[in-house]
Amino acid sequence: MNKILIIIPAFNESKNLKKILPDLKKKILKVDIIVVSDASSDDTVEVAKLEKVFYVSHPINLGIGGAVQTGMKFAVENNYDIAIQFDGDGQHLASEINTLIRPILNDEADMVIGSRYILDKGYKTPLIRRIGMLFSAWLTSIIVRQKLTDITSGFRAWNKKALSVFSKEYPSNFAGVESNIHGYFCGVRIKEIPCKFEPRQSGKSSINFWRSFYYPFKTIITALGVVLRANSFRKIK
Amino acid sequence: MKVGTQILILFLSLSFVGLILYFMKKNKLKEEFSLLWFVLSIVLIIVAIFSKQIVTLFEFLNPESAGEILLFIIAISLYVFILLFSVKLSTIKDQNKIFTQEIALLRSKIESLERSNKNE
Numbered sequence: 066m067n068k069i070l071i072i073i074p075a076f077n078e079s080k081n082l083k084k085i086l087p088d089l090k091k092k093i094l095k096v097d098i099i100v101v102s103d104a105s106s107d108d109t110v111e112v113a114k115l116e117k118v119f120y121v122s123h124p125i126n127l128g129i130g131g132a133v134q135t136g137m138k139f140a141v142e143n144n145y146d147i148a149i150q151f152d153g154d155g156q157h158l159a160s161e162i163n164t165l166i167r168p169i170l171n172d173e174a175d176m177v178i179g180s181r182y183i184l185d186k187g188y189k190t191p192l193i194r195r196i197g198m199l200f201s202a203w204l205t206s207i208i209v210r211q212k213l214t215d216i217t218s219g220f221r222a223w224n225k226k227a228l229s230v231f232s233k234e235y236p237s238n239f240a241g242v243e244s245n246i247h248g249y250f251c252g253v254r255i256k257e258i259p260c261k262f263e264p265r266q267s268g269k270s271s272i273n274f275w276r277s278f279y280y281p282f283k284t285i286i287t288a289l290g291v292v293l294r295a296n297s298f299r300k301i302k
Numbered sequence: 303m304k305v306g307t308q309i310l311i312l313f314l315s316l317s318f319v320g321l322i323l324y325f326m327k328k329n330k331l332k333e334e335f336s337l338l339w340f341v342l343s344i345v346l347i348i349v350a351i352f353s354k355q356i357v358t359l360f361e362f363l364n365p366e367s368a369g370e371i372l373l374f375i376i377a378i379s380l381y382v383f384i385l386l387f388s389v390k391l392s393t394i395k396d397q398n399k400i401f402t403q404e405i406a407l408l409r410s411k412i413e414s415l416e417r418s419n420k421n422e
Contacts, residue, residue, distance in 0.1 A: 121410045135403045
């Protein structure tokens with residue numbers, strides 16, 4: 066029986082968590098949940114306590130990547146076989162979790178990314194952001210020699226091997242691009258599968274209009290940095 | 303370079319050295335950083351004293367005055383300093399992330415142990 070952990074990185078997501086946590090507990094049985102509050106100023110931690118799930122609270126804000134990595138460290142320390150990133154903004158569906166972890170259970174991949182764009186599953190992305198994402202996906206795909214469509218997706222699953230790699234090094238921001246390339250150089254097998262996403266239930270996305278312009282440039286620099294550090298990543302492997 | 307300008311640069315550079323020493327005494331500036339600023343101050347003092355020789359040395363750049371050379375040296379030095387500080391900041395940011403995560407995980411463990419102790 067695999068030990069599975071759902072990691073929910075959350076920054077002021079108490080409203081969404083009140084809906085997400087009961088839903089996850091109802092639909093996904095036999096998994097543990099950890100809420101990683103990234104220095105939230107609202108009731109994020111209190112909601113986690115109330116729902117009787119694990120929680121960790123950062124004293125200062127580290128960004129979504131830092132919060133996910135804390136969850137990964139928790140998973141490694143507590144010997145979980147699979148960890149799943151499930152964003153606290155309500156975009157991910159509990160019903161898609163079984164589909165997400167299937168390639169890991171079948172030993173086809175070490176890291177699985179749920180993609181909004183492989184099939185048209187009704188998720189709408191603003192045009193400017195979509196262009197930035199397309200460019201980033203194209204560049205990442207060239208480096209990892211594998212077609213990836215949704216590198217910013219926060220709906221991911223990792224097995225023990227991938228957790229061991231990423232718990233040691235994981236970017237704080239723009240984690241999608243860097244972690245994919247980093248994983249590739251560490252020998253992590255990546256697989257993308259189509260998943261359905263919902264529009265964010267409340268609050269604001271971290272990728273705003275201006276960041277959509279900034280993202281492609283950041284992608285180039287990030288990709289360059291990771292490629293230059295490829296040898297050090299191979300040592301982590 | 304005019305004598306007045308030389309004296310002004312010397313005065314400012316020596317004041318700068320004094321300021322660095324003050325911060326070091328108050329333990330507000332680590333030795334590794336103070337060394338960088340000392341080097342810059344010494345370079346400024348050398349340029350102020352040996353302005354004619356410096357202009358000759360940098361003749362290949364075809365400078366109009368020693369002031370130009372001085373500005374060039376300051377600009378390059380500041381560029382290098384800022385780059386070094388960015389490297390240092392990146393390291394500190396990584397260390398800060400690790401500390402924050404460790405603190406959060408340890409706090410979570412302590413709270414969990416406290417809860418289990420209460421239940422017993």
